[in-house]
Amino acid sequence: MSNPNPDLKARVEELANTRLSDCYQCGKCTAGCPRGDVMDVPPTRIMRAVQIGNVEGAARADSIWRCLSCLTCSARCPKSVNVSGVIDALRQISVENGYLSSSSVKITEFQKSFLRNIRRNGRTNETEMGVDFEVRYFLRRFDVMNALNTAALGPKMLTRGKMHFKLGSPVKDKALVKRIFEKCGVEL
């Protein structure tokens, strides 16, 4: 276990807008989590780790990237702790510090492709985003099966008119969107 870091703990509370000490470890968040069975560190234990100041340990857990952001944990918490907000904060801290676990690479690459796409177009062009993500992920991992699986969706989507190579109605003020990303300090 890494050293407790009070600054990072305060940052989690601020980002999640919640009081970590409110959690009394009842486990309801984990009981209702649709992904609890595939998590290395379930939500209850993530909460405990952050409570005792082991933010780095929590931010290195694979489980924060298995979370679907479905918000069931936060909705059901008897103490109204924003558990999913804590997980979001840990993801942000994990990205900022390069704490990525091996299975998180795919999800962070996807999210970065998504945001790069918005920064460029103002709206998501799913085809362009999909290609950007698959190519970058392939170059990092050489995961042939993943590339083939996703490519298999192409014809299905094309024949249903669900794949578009150009945005139907593009954003006019794209420069503004780029400025918003810059001013928020987003690095992709």
Add this chain to the structure above:
Amino acid sequence: MNIGYYPGCALHGSSVDYETSVRACMKALDVQLDELEDWICCGATAAHSINHKLSVALPARNLGIAERMNLKQVFAPCPMCSMELKKASDELHADPNLCAEISEIVETPLVGTVDVWNLIQVFQSVGYDNIALKATGKLDAFKPACYYGCLLTRPPKTVNFDDPEDPTSMEELLSKLGASPVDWNSKTVCCGAGLTLCDEAGVARQVRKILQDALDSGANCVVTACPMCQVNLDMRQADAKKLGLAQDVPIFFLSDLVSLALGLTPKDLDFQKRYVAIPNELQKA
């Protein structure tokens, strides 16, 4: 009725059929949609996973556009968009300093006068009884499992809509139109759409679990008011079958069923774009 309209990216991409269905349905109900001028993406899950400020700024820009257009309500058919718009609105209200900072970032003054509606709230404001009066047919053949997914009811304080554990607003509407919605357990269980390109195996398991529960509860279709749930439950059904899903389950948008009751046809609603074919008996009211 005139309301602001924020389609969101999905309705201009992999869920074009949702936009077709929503627009056809609103026209039939005499609801005029004023699209937000030069709207941008709400940022979705990616923004709030990577940069909190961005996750407020992107929706805030759209709220600012709506204010500039003097719109009192904005209808966002995608629950992810409507939740992100509402969440940003709440954060701006709660924190004047953040509001000032975000106004500067998005280069638009923000006051916070806009109400955000999901699809069901539009139907509620038209009035379920008024919709039933306009109906030309009954949805007798439909035994839908009404599926709310995550963001129509969560986070409860933000969206402030229906019961987060056992919502019933879709069931009430569809019952009035002659359908027989089933009672089932998975109406608010996440389908995993957010990770549909990142964790195919995990998503297939969620889809199988939800659709098998719908079948076991006696449903002959699933109805959703979310583009991502619809496309995920529809497109990933082939994978769910490999995991034991017993049979095909047609996945409708709520606006499809209302439109059919109002006398519209499958062609008006882009049914040919669905992955799982819609059986003949479910093509009309």
